[in-house]
Amino acid sequence: MLNPCDTAFLETLAALLPPDTLRPPAPRYLEEPRGLWQGQAGAVALPRSTEEVAVIVRAAAQARVGLVPYGGGTALVGGQVMPDGPLPLILSLERMNRLREVSVEDAVLVAEAGATLQSVQEAAAAAGRIFPLSLASEGTATIGGNLSTNAGGTAVLRYGNARELCLGLEAVLADGTIWHGLKRLRKDNTGYDLRGLLIGAEGTLGVITAATLRLFPQPAHRLVALLVVPSPKAAQELLALAEARLSGLVTAFELIRGTGLDFLAEVGPEVRMPFAERPDWSVLVELGLPQAMEPELALASLYEEAADAGLVLDGVIANSETQAHELWALRESIPEANRRIGAISSHDISLPLSSIPAFLTEVEAALTAQAAVRINAFGHLGDGNLHVNIFPNPGRSRQDYAAQRGDLQRLMHDLVAAMGGSISAEHGIGRGKVVELERYGDPARLAAMRAIKQALDPQGIMNPGAVLRLP
Amino acid sequence: MLNPCDTAFLETLAALLPPDTLRPPAPRYLEEPRGLWQGQAGAVALPRSTEEVAVIVRAAAQARVGLVPYGGGTALVGGQVMPDGPLPLILSLERMNRLREVSVEDAVLVAEAGATLQSVQEAAAAAGRIFPLSLASEGTATIGGNLSTNAGGTAVLRYGNARELCLGLEAVLADGTIWHGLKRLRKDNTGYDLRGLLIGAEGTLGVITAATLRLFPQPAHRLVALLVVPSPKAAQELLALAEARLSGLVTAFELIRGTGLDFLAEVGPEVRMPFAERPDWSVLVELGLPQAMEPELALASLYEEAADAGLVLDGVIANSETQAHELWALRESIPEANRRIGAISSHDISLPLSSIPAFLTEVEAALTAQAAVRINAFGHLGDGNLHVNIFPNPGRSRQDYAAQRGDLQRLMHDLVAAMGGSISAEHGIGRGKVVELERYGDPARLAAMRAIKQALDPQGIMNPGAVLRLP
Numbered sequence: 001m002l003n004p005c006d007t008a009f010l011e012t013l014a015a016l017l018p019p020d021t022l023r024p025p026a027p028r029y030l031e032e033p034r035g036l037w038q039g040q041a042g043a044v045a046l047p048r049s050t051e052e053v054a055v056i057v058r059a060a061a062q063a064r065v066g067l068v069p070y071g072g073g074t075a076l077v078g079g080q081v082m083p084d085g086p087l088p089l090i091l092s093l094e095r096m097n098r099l100r101e102v103s104v105e106d107a108v109l110v111a112e113a114g115a116t117l118q119s120v121q122e123a124a125a126a127a128g129r130i131f132p133l134s135l136a137s138e139g140t141a142t143i144g145g146n147l148s149t150n151a152g153g154t155a156v157l158r159y160g161n162a163r164e165l166c167l168g169l170e171a172v173l174a175d176g177t178i179w180h181g182l183k184r185l186r187k188d189n190t191g192y193d194l195r196g197l198l199i200g201a202e203g204t205l206g207v208i209t210a211a212t213l214r215l216f217p218q219p220a221h222r223l224v225a226l227l228v229v230p231s232p233k234a235a236q237e238l239l240a241l242a243e244a245r246l247s248g249l250v251t252a253f254e255l256i257r258g259t260g261l262d263f264l265a266e267v268g269p270e271v272r273m274p275f276a277e278r279p280d281w282s283v284l285v286e287l288g289l290p291q292a293m294e295p296e297l298a299l300a301s302l303y304e305e306a307a308d309a310g311l312v313l314d315g316v317i318a319n320s321e322t323q324a325h326e327l328w329a330l331r332e333s334i335p336e337a338n339r340r341i342g343a344i345s346s347h348d349i350s351l352p353l354s355s356i357p358a359f360l361t362e363v364e365a366a367l368t369a370q371a372a373v374r375i376n377a378f379g380h381l382g383d384g385n386l387h388v389n390i391f392p393n394p395g396r397s398r399q400d401y402a403a404q405r406g407d408l409q410r411l412m413h414d415l416v417a418a419m420g421g422s423i424s425a426e427h428g429i430g431r432g433k434v435v436e437l438e439r440y441g442d443p444a445r446l447a448a449m450r451a452i453k454q455a456l457d458p459q460g461i462m463n464p465g466a467v468l469r470l471p
Numbered sequence: 472m473l474n475p476c477d478t479a480f481l482e483t484l485a486a487l488l489p490p491d492t493l494r495p496p497a498p499r500y501l502e503e504p505r506g507l508w509q510g511q512a513g514a515v516a517l518p519r520s521t522e523e524v525a526v527i528v529r530a531a532a533q534a535r536v537g538l539v540p541y542g543g544g545t546a547l548v549g550g551q552v553m554p555d556g557p558l559p560l561i562l563s564l565e566r567m568n569r570l571r572e573v574s575v576e577d578a579v580l581v582a583e584a585g586a587t588l589q590s591v592q593e594a595a596a597a598a599g600r601i602f603p604l605s606l607a608s609e610g611t612a613t614i615g616g617n618l619s620t621n622a623g624g625t626a627v628l629r630y631g632n633a634r635e636l637c638l639g640l641e642a643v644l645a646d647g648t649i650w651h652g653l654k655r656l657r658k659d660n661t662g663y664d665l666r667g668l669l670i671g672a673e674g675t676l677g678v679i680t681a682a683t684l685r686l687f688p689q690p691a692h693r694l695v696a697l698l699v700v701p702s703p704k705a706a707q708e709l710l711a712l713a714e715a716r717l718s719g720l721v722t723a724f725e726l727i728r729g730t731g732l733d734f735l736a737e738v739g740p741e742v743r744m745p746f747a748e749r750p751d752w753s754v755l756v757e758l759g760l761p762q763a764m765e766p767e768l769a770l771a772s773l774y775e776e777a778a779d780a781g782l783v784l785d786g787v788i789a790n791s792e793t794q795a796h797e798l799w800a801l802r803e804s805i806p807e808a809n810r811r812i813g814a815i816s817s818h819d820i821s822l823p824l825s826s827i828p829a830f831l832t833e834v835e836a837a838l839t840a841q842a843a844v845r846i847n848a849f850g851h852l853g854d855g856n857l858h859v860n861i862f863p864n865p866g867r868s869r870q871d872y873a874a875q876r877g878d879l880q881r882l883m884h885d886l887v888a889a890m891g892g893s894i895s896a897e898h899g900i901g902r903g904k905v906v907e908l909e910r911y912g913d914p915a916r917l918a919a920m921r922a923i924k925q926a927l928d929p930q931g932i933m934n935p936g937a938v939l940r941l942p
Contacts, residue, residue, distance in 0.1 A: 103825065105825035106824050106825050107824065158719075160635070163667070173918075177918070178915060179913055180913050183891065185821045185823065185892065185896070186627060186632075186821070187623045187821045187851070187855070187893070188896060189621050189896065190900060190908055191908060191917075191939075192920045193634070193664070194920070196634070196667035200664050201663055205663075217715040218715075240578075244688040245691075246762075247720065247760065247761040248629075248687070289718065290716060290717045290718040291716050291717075292717075292768060293763055293764055294763070297763060301762075350658045352574075352577045352655045353576060353577050354574065354577050380658070383657040385657070420655065420656075422656050422659040424660050424661050425659060425660065427660065433661075437661055441662065442650055442651055444650040445650050445652060445662070447644075448650070448927060451927055452927070455922040456919060467662055467663070468662075
């Protein structure tokens with residue numbers, strides 16, 4: 001059983017640290033973007049160095065006080081807020097935001113955990129390279145949080161998830177020892193993959209303090225197009241065609257449903273619609289091409305072949321950076337329109353690519369048979385990852401559906417599980433999906449996860465109650 | 472303490488399994504390619520299904536008998552042979568070699584652990600796709616072994632290691648429970664990365680029985696060239712240039728040292744030398760380009776730019792599949808020539824890309840100052856992974872250096888460690904590098920590895936003594 005982060009503990013800890021490392025928790029540390037959970041904490045610790053993090057973790061281990069690691073606070077499943085249990089200490093990495101090194105020769109950047117994703121992207125760009133991780137909250141979300149949640153986003157199709165973009169870690173383990181693992185090697189088979197294990201563990205096995213991140217060359221040509229497709233099945237076939245013709249040069253392939261465009265027209269934010277008639281299904285495609293390719297030619301030839309096969313009905317190609325931004329703005333405004341409409345329930349799911357068309361048909365039929373709702377599905381079709389949200393019919397509000405919410409969620413997740421999908425593609429488990437993980441997770445894997453947690457954090461001080469239920 | 476795989480255990484086990492599942496161990500199961508270790512075993516088990524593997528593991532767990540998982544037997548560090556300790560049971564997956572499914576739509580192939588890498592490559596090709604893992608022993612090595620050792624090879628630069636090529640696993644854990652984890656999702660953030668942990672664990676945490684492997688489109692054009700470079704530094708700059716100009720379309724980038732070509736001329740195997748004068752340093756480059764690219768133009772333009780910058784001195788471009796094979800044969804014959812010469816010591820190391828030129832100079836100076844030896848360094852420069860082997864001077868044999876071998880190895884590994892490299896880039900730890908891992912590994916990481924081993928295999932029955940010393 002954990003002890004609360006009380007005055008006695010804080011006094012002991014303060015004596016081990018420079019002044020102004022511990023503070024009362026400002027309200028922002030106790031809130032989260034969806035307003036579903038209200039956190040609590042005895043204090044927030046703001047260490048300046050890995051050594052200070054180690055001092056804090058050692059003291060917490062000795063006193064059996066829970067620690068909640070805190071990055072940018074943008075997580076959507078409650079991994080960063082602890083609403084109940086003995087008062088924890090929040091461990092914010094915000095002061096550790098240095099970019100320790102950018103090496104073009106080694107194609108890496110070493111960032112401290114508190115650096116925002118955007119600051120990393122900018123440092124990479126300043127060195128003529130890209131760090132390809134890209135997601136809506138990148139201005140606030142931190143590298144430590146991105147790695148702890150194995151963040152996905154829009155460029156996974158080409159570059160992989162956060163786990164694939166990280167070559168090495170520095171971390172403080174649950175007993176307060178520091179793992180100095182900031183390697184920068186593409187191949188290193190010297191034992192168990194502790195790096196991959198801490199990535200995606202949501203702070204429950206240790207605290208990531210710094211990471212070696214992979215840099216990639218900037219493609220010579222960036223090409224963005226919005227293509228109207230007759231169906232999700234056609235979108236999926238278009239993706240296969242583009243991948244085959246372009247050998248891995250497709251950076252993003254995002255599905256947009258007509259419902260999303262209706263929402264934008266209904267509640268904003270205001271964005272320019274590139275088509276006279278609102279398409280039922282469209283895809284935002286981004287290509288990153290090498291110097292020796294003629295980008296317009298490559299896209300024209302792909303478009304022609306796709307049109308001949310009936311996979312594309314219409315399309316616009318951005319012919320300036322401004323237009324490219326406008327097309328992306330359309331895609332990226334949909335979550336805000338969704339928020340303004342007010343979802344009854346939001347789902348971050350993934351499926352085998354081939355199951356997506358059937359899933360979209362079946363889930364809509366099943367949900368609308370159960371309740372008077374509208375569905376919006378959009379997102380990273382290239383990764384089989386869709387954000388499928390359930391909305392009230394016009395004239396009704398989400399509160400009207402309070403009694404049905406649980407059943408609708410169950411229906412959605414049962415269908416996802418039956419089709420071999422995931423109930424959390426990129427947002428993680430946090431505290432919001434612990435029960436869902438218990439329901440849908442493989443029992444042997446869950447037992448292994450519990451054994452690993454017990455082995456690496458025997459006192460259960462690291463982000464208590466996230467990913468796995470409190471024992 | 473483990474118990475031996477004795478007659479009583481084998482009788483109990485036989486009663487639980489169909490006839491002919493257990494056999495006396497044929498000599499091939501007790502040998503390994505380098506002849507450094509001689510294995511021992513009470514029997515070999517040849518299960519036909521995952522359920523039979525589970526029966527065997529449960530029985531071994533109950534009797535505390537060690538299990539040595541066995542794939543193609545091609546490992547170079549002794550992970551597949553147990554030379555001492557209580558007699559183990561060898562668990563060979565050779566009967567489980569089915570390809571359960573090839574899905575072009577989902578871009579995956581589901582293979583049982585005993586399928587050879589080559590059979591997987593061929594099934595992918597038959598479906599018009601590629602499975603990009605590629606290594607010298609692919610005709611014999613199995614997918615289970617490839618994954619258990621996180622195999623690397625020649626296409627990691629573009630496609631990643633075995634870990635990045637696998638989306639899901641089926642495995643029997645050390646208590647005999649089956650983990651049904653054959654997902655086929657690009658994004659699935661539902662808890663700890665057990666998949667990544669079992670991959671590279673060399674059979675010490677469980678037995679992989681099947682895997683979902685990623686398929687990729689076949690590039691429209693394959694282009695192979697052998698380029699003469701003035702130095703390793705120039706080779707490294709040429710790689711950076713090629714990556715920048717070709718945005719990730721470089722499939723392989725292999726360094727060849729003049730010494731290797733000398734060895735080929737001296738002892739064979741006979742291969743066609745494409746240059747009149749034997750170059751000191753050359754690189755084998757393979758590009759996989761999309762349809763819309765003119766391959767000869769792309770390479771010519773790259774060559775011109777590189778030549779202007781003084782990075783390339785000469786080159787040949789394969790203009791047929793036969794010539795491409797010939798150039799690859801040159802590269803792939805070097806290990807055989809090395810064997811014929813007889814290395815004093817072989818090293819599979821990786822380094823930060825920027826350190827490679829200095830390492831090659833320093834290691835040669837240090838080794839030749841210590842003993843009258845020759846060095847051959849070759850391999851996957853694109854991944855920072857070199858095979859650096861130490862050879863006797865002409866007229867002497869490896870036996871003459873028996874007394875110096877340990878010191879030379881230490882010198883090499885000390886330098887690798889000092890430069891932030893890895894003492895095992897792609898071959899793993901097995902039993903041959905357990906002591907080296909203890910010497911060079913980070914203490915916090917080693918402690919975490921031991922805790923994980925204890926948590927997932929508390930009796931220590933899974934591949935005892937591999938990766939981690941017997942407790």
